[in-house]
Amino acid sequence: MVMNDDLSNSLDQPKGGDAGIGEIFVGVMSLGFALKGWLDSIWVDGFGGMLLMLAILLPAWGIGYWASRAILKYVIWPRAGYFVPISDSRKRTGIAVAGRVRTRLTLITVLILTAVSAAVVACLAVFVKRPSAVNYPLEGILGTFMFACLVAAYAFWFVFNGRREYPWKWLVLVFLVLGFLVIGLPVRMDYLAVWPRIALFNGVMWLGSGLATLLSYVRHAKPSTVEMG
Amino acid sequence: MNEQLRTIAGLDRVIHEPGRLMIVSYLAGVEECDFLFLMRQTEMSKGNLSSHLSRLEKAGYVEIEKTYRGKVPMTLLRLSPAGEAAFKKYLRDLDSVR
Numbered sequence A: 001m002v003m004n005d006d007l008s009n010s011l012d013q014p015k016g017g018d019a020g021i022g023e024i025f026v027g028v029m030s031l032g033f034a035l036k037g038w039l040d041s042i043w044v045d046g047f048g049g050m051l052l053m054l055a056i057l058l059p060a061w062g063i064g065y066w067a068s069r070a071i072l073k074y075v076i077w078p079r080a081g082y083f084v085p086i087s088d089s090r091k092r093t094g095i096a097v098a099g100r101v102r103t104r105l106t107l108i109t110v111l112i113l114t115a116v117s118a119a120v121v122a123c124l125a126v127f128v129k130r131p132s133a134v135n136y137p138l139e140g141i142l143g144t145f146m147f148a149c150l151v152a153a154y155a156f157w158f159v160f161n162g163r164r165e166y167p168w169k170w171l172v173l174v175f176l177v178l179g180f181l182v183i184g185l186p187v188r189m190d191y192l193a194v195w196p197r198i199a200l201f202n203g204v205m206w207l208g209s210g211l212a213t214l215l216s217y218v219r220h221a222k223p224s225t226v227e228m229g
Numbered sequence B: 001m002n003e004q005l006r007t008i009a010g011l012d013r014v015i016h017e018p019g020r021l022m023i024v025s026y027l028a029g030v031e032e033c034d035f036l037f038l039m040r041q042t043e044m045s046k047g048n049l050s051s052h053l054s055r056l057e058k059a060g061y062v063e064i065e066k067t068y069r070g071k072v073p074m075t076l077l078r079l080s081p082a083g084e085a086a087f088k089k090y091l092r093d094l095d096s097v098r
Helices: A005-015 A020-044 A047-080 A093-129 A138-162 A169-184 A193-219 B001-011 B018-028 B035-042 B048-056 B081-095
Strands: A084-087 B028-032 B064-069 B073-079
Touching: A005 A138, A020 A047, A020 A138, A020 A193, A047 B035, A084 B081, A138 A169, A138 A193, A169 A193, B018 B028, B018 B048, B018 B064, B018 B073, B018 B081, B028 B035, B035 B048, B035 B073, B048 B064, B064 B081, B073 B081
Parallel strands: none
Antiparallel strands: A084 B028, B028 B073, B064 B073
């Protein structure tokens, strides 16, 4: 038995998708990637590059993670209440079944996206090996491609979850796609230099969109002032 | 009385009341939640929600834990194993009379 979609969807909302947490997290990570790419271009390569990646991306992940936790604790829980989603091992009854249907749909989509991605990367890798090809280093292609996948995942999330509450995010999506096309796909450009620019652009867009969503949430949802229970 | 009517007559009345059914449905989808979350989701008043929760707790379907998050009092709620079983049976019964 599958419960009403609204009931099922409402259980997803306070997890943060409706207050911009996900976008803020991805935005911070993207800016970390942009910084890493920029430092790469002026500093180190090889093993030093790996260390640099850890030195930048781990703090970026930490900042994103702790910002998410802080928003949950100080913004969302006092307004929407606190809940722990049911774990996979203890899925029960109707709502859990509805959740499982959505999870399956998401998994299938991710699998298809991954397969398409792998095919595109394989084609590009072959293209790179051709002597007449312009210089497309694999790292640059993968970096650019990773952000293409992120934009696709964002579009997927927006179409299935976000469009009803925040119609203005259509603009964010359009800008992300246009920005990606304008920055990322000019012919004969050096992809090693391109992907940090895409990371910077996407990071700023996601961070901005996430902060705007958070501000909108704070303005419209007031914290509870009564002692509960 | 035919079998379907007997099933309808035997529906769990604690769960069958719309307000409590809403509460149990939400609790079935979470490990635990606080009073505020349930109040926001069900749009019930504090008194109404409290009274339904008391009834469910008395039936052994809901576990209520008074605690603190920092210095803020917090009432944690979760469906008990008995509540989970009763809700599953209620859904099965409803399915069988459709």
